[in-house]
Every structure is written in structure tokens, then in C-alpha cells.
Amino acid sequence: MSNPAFFEFLCRMGDNTLVLGHRVSEWCGHAPVLEEDIALANTALDLIGQTQMWLGLAGEVEGNGRSADDLAMLRDAWDFRNVLLAEQPNGDFGQTMMRQFLFDAWHVSMLEALQQSSDARVAGIAAKSVKEAAYHLDRSGDTVIRLGDGTSESHRRMQAALDLLWPYVGEFFVADEVDSAMAEAGIAPDPASLRAAFDRRVADVMSEATLTIPESDFAHKGGKSGFRHSEHLGHLLTQMQWLQRAYPGASW
Amino acid sequence: MKPAVDQVWDWLDQVPDPEIPVISVVDLGIVREVRWEDDALEIAVTPTYSGCPATSVISMDIETAMRDRGVTDIRIKTRISPPWTTEWLSDKGRAKLVEYGIAPPRPAGGPDACPRCKSSNVERISQFGSTPCKAQWRCRDCMEPFDYFKCI
Numbered sequence: 001m002s003n004p005a006f007f008e009f010l011c012r013m014g015d016n017t018l019v020l021g022h023r024v025s026e027w028c029g030h031a032p033v034l035e036e037d038i039a040l041a042n043t044a045l046d047l048i049g050q051t052q053m054w055l056g057l058a059g060e061v062e063g064n065g066r067s068a069d070d071l072a073m074l075r076d077a078w079d080f081r082n083v084l085l086a087e088q089p090n091g092d093f094g095q096t097m098m099r100q101f102l103f104d105a106w107h108v109s110m111l112e113a114l115q116q117s118s119d120a121r122v123a124g125i126a127a128k129s130v131k132e133a134a135y136h137l138d139r140s141g142d143t144v145i146r147l148g149d150g151t152s153e154s155h156r157r158m159q160a161a162l163d164l165l166w167p168y169v170g171e172f173f174v175a176d177e178v179d180s181a182m183a184e185a186g187i188a189p190d191p192a193s194l195r196a197a198f199d200r201r202v203a204d205v206m207s208e209a210t211l212t213i214p215e216s217d218f219a220h221k222g223g224k225s226g227f228r229h230s231e232h233l234g235h236l237l238t239q240m241q242w243l244q245r246a247y248p249g250a251s252w
Numbered sequence: 253m254k255p256a257v258d259q260v261w262d263w264l265d266q267v268p269d270p271e272i273p274v275i276s277v278v279d280l281g282i283v284r285e286v287r288w289e290d291d292a293l294e295i296a297v298t299p300t301y302s303g304c305p306a307t308s309v310i311s312m313d314i315e316t317a318m319r320d321r322g323v324t325d326i327r328i329k330t331r332i333s334p335p336w337t338t339e340w341l342s343d344k345g346r347a348k349l350v351e352y353g354i355a356p357p358r359p360a361g362g363p364d365a366c367p368r369c370k371s372s373n374v375e376r377i378s379q380f381g382s383t384p385c386k387a388q389w390r391c392r393d394c395m396e397p398f399d400y401f402k403c404i
Contacts, residue, residue: 035378035388042380049303053332124333128302131335131404139379 005181006119007062008081009188011071012178012224014054015082017129018072019233020103021047022240023090032093039139043100046132053125073244077234084223085168087233091161094147094154098161101140105201106172107133109194118186141205148209159211170219172198178225253322260286260293260318267317270309271383274352277310281340284331292325293318298336301384338403349401355389357403366391367398376400 025044031037055068085103090096111133114126148158173195175183182188206213222228243250255263264286265278277283277297285296295314299307311328318326338357341349346356355363365372371393378388379402386399 035380038382038388039378039380042384045303045305045384046301047303049299049301053302120333124335128299128332128335131337132301135379135402135404 002063003061005178006185006187007058008178009182010054010058010061010122011079011081012083014051014058014068014071015080016086016103016107017047017054018051019080019082019236020086020099021045021051022236023086023088024096024100026090026239027093027096036093040096043136043139046136050125050129050132053128057121057125073241077229077237078226080229080233080237081224081226082233083168083171084220084230085165085171087223087230087236088165088168089232091164092157094157095161095164097140097143097147098158099165100136101144101205102165102169102202104133104137104140105198105205106169106194108137109197109201110172110189113189113194117188122187141201144205144211145209148206148211155210158209162206162211163214166214167216167218167220169198170217171221171223174219174221176225254288254291255321255323257286257288260295260323263317263321264295264314267310267313270306270313271385272349272352272354274348275341275345277314279342279345279348281338281342281345282310282336283314289327292327293323294327294329296329296331298331300336302332304384306383336404338401341401353398354386355398355400357401359403361403363389363398363400366394366396368396369394 021044024040024047027037027040028044029037031040051072052068055071059066059068059071085099088099108130111126111130115123115130117123117126144158147154149155173191175191179188179191183190202213220230223230261278261283264283265276267277269275269277269280280300282298282300283295284298285294287294295318297307297311297314314328315326341357349356350367353367355365355367358364362376363374366374369391371391373392374389375392376387377390377397380386381388381399385402387402388397389400390397
């Protein structure tokens, strides 16, 4: 492989959307009301569609003939490069929507920046995905506001969700050698450069939602490097990959 | 047999969208280019939403339609850039959507009127709907729910 850092980067983008997309799809048939069920399923579908593009390009860049499906279904937990936030369990509906909002707030800024990528294929995928991500952000932001500034029970749950998930936000913005190589090549932005816009976006929504952003900036790390995923990823993969594990090579 | 590109466009305009069969794939604006590459007919198609399950069905339908008309060497290419926008929906397609009961996309972010009774007294039920490209709205006058084609 001529560019292992590029492959890593593409796996990060694709694994984020794949793992979060799978998580969100777990709501299918279980959401509090039909409209939300449909909205969650559609969000998951968009994310899985984006995965197809990112992992498809990852396989192409790797040059070993692996398809997007191969990368999604035949790798084990230690090869996944998603941030820890994406793999966290759904919890209640509020926790799912808080996770979605925190992800969307980063995702939109990231995709906006990637539209200027020096790699035309990356810019193309970003331009396609950013429209969908912006639509997700509209909805997740609205929902966080409505539930945060809702009843005392919904407020309590949303504050608990924010407290629980906030320590997973930092991982988006800490650069490692893969990020530095991508920034240097002009393929992707320096992750830290996205923080100010993210903080502004989150602060606006949380203040409208009457929620308090935790003061600590402690950050769990290890997802995007693959060094240490949380215990939840393995369980997710046993669900997502069981068919390929039980019937290797099955297709329809 | 090597039919003219214009002829192929006409044929494509008879291939219905699998989810909204009143409009064609050309009305939807997803056919980006038709050209002959030597003896192969190359058709560039762009997906509406990246995860839309109809995309592969559409490619199959296009291929079948071309084969039915005697073209055998067909290459369908997926082109994601520039990304599909609802601005590419044809005027003919928009009119057909309304007739079918789906409010066409508007930059304002919502329908201007109920496609059934034309009342402008409408409200959003959900930002998402029965397919990735639609949202659910309701008319407060005739009380009917209806689909709105999301504007992207």
C-alpha cells in the first residue's frame, strides 16, 4: 500500500458512519413514536450509504481488492477506527439523540472542510454527505432543545446524557500522526481547527436547551487509533457481522 | 445497433422511478450523462441519497430498458460529484409529483400548499418520511397527511 495513513483516515470516516449507523438502526421498530422510528431508520440509512463511499474508497486506496463490504463485515474490533462516541450504547431516546447531536455537530464541520480536500474523491464524498449530515444536525439539535427545555423528567435525562457523553467529545479534536499526515497532504483539516466551530454550535444549542456543558475537558481516547475500543464495540460487531461469521461469503 | 444519444434520453424518460413511479429517472435528475464509448453505451447515474436502496434497482431498470430496445453493451457508472440536488428535478416531474399527491421541494424548506386541497395551512409531522427523499406533513384544513419531497 502506497499510502497507509490515507487508508487509516478513510477507515476512520467510514467506521464512524458505519458504527453509528448500526447503532441508530438498533432503534428500528422500538422508537417512542412511529415518526421518530422512521426518522432514526432514515438517519441510519444515510450513514450506511456514506459508509459505502468511504470504505469503498478505502479499499481502492489499500489496493488489496477489499470491497466496502469486506471491510465492514470481515474485520474485527481491533481493526475498527471509529471514535468511541459512535459505539456507545443507545441508552434511552434522549441519550441516542444527544450522541447524534454531538456527532452531527462535529461531522458537519468536518465534511465542510473536506469539501476542500486536495483529493478530488474525498471532496466528492464530502460534498455528497454534508447535505445529509446538515439535515441530521437540524433534527438532532431541535430534539436536544425540545427535550432539554421540556419537562423536568426530560431535562434531567438530557443533562444526564450530556454528562455521560461529554468525555467522548475530545477524541474528535486530538491529532495523531495519521491526522498530521492528512493535514500536511491537504487531504483533511487539522482536527483541532474544527473545535471552535463545534464549541460554538454546541454552546448555542445547550443554552437554548437549558443544559449545562460539563467543565471537565477529560477525554476518553483510543477509538480512532484502534488502540483501545470500549467493551461495547465487540458486542455491536457480533450483531452486525453475525451473518458473515455464521455463513462466510454469503450474499444475495 | 447504435441509437442516437437523444433517442436514448427519450427511452430513459420512460423508465419510472421505482418508489415514485409517476416520474421518470430523467425527471428526477439522476441521469447525468449519456454517451457512446466506441460500441458501449455509457450512462452516468447519480444517487439521490447516498443510502437510498432504490439506487441499485434504478440501475437495473435502466439496463433492462436498454436491453429491451436492443442495446446490449451497456455500462452504468455511478457519479457522485457534483452531488444530486432537488434543483435537478424537471418542471414536468414537479407537476407530476403534485398530481400524485407529493408536494415538490422548495428552498424555503417546506411545501407551499397541500397537494390535495391546495390550502397553505400545513404543518410538519416529521423531517423524515416513507423514503429517504421525503418528509411527512399534514394539512390542517382537509386533515390529510401528505409527503413532501425534501429540498437538498
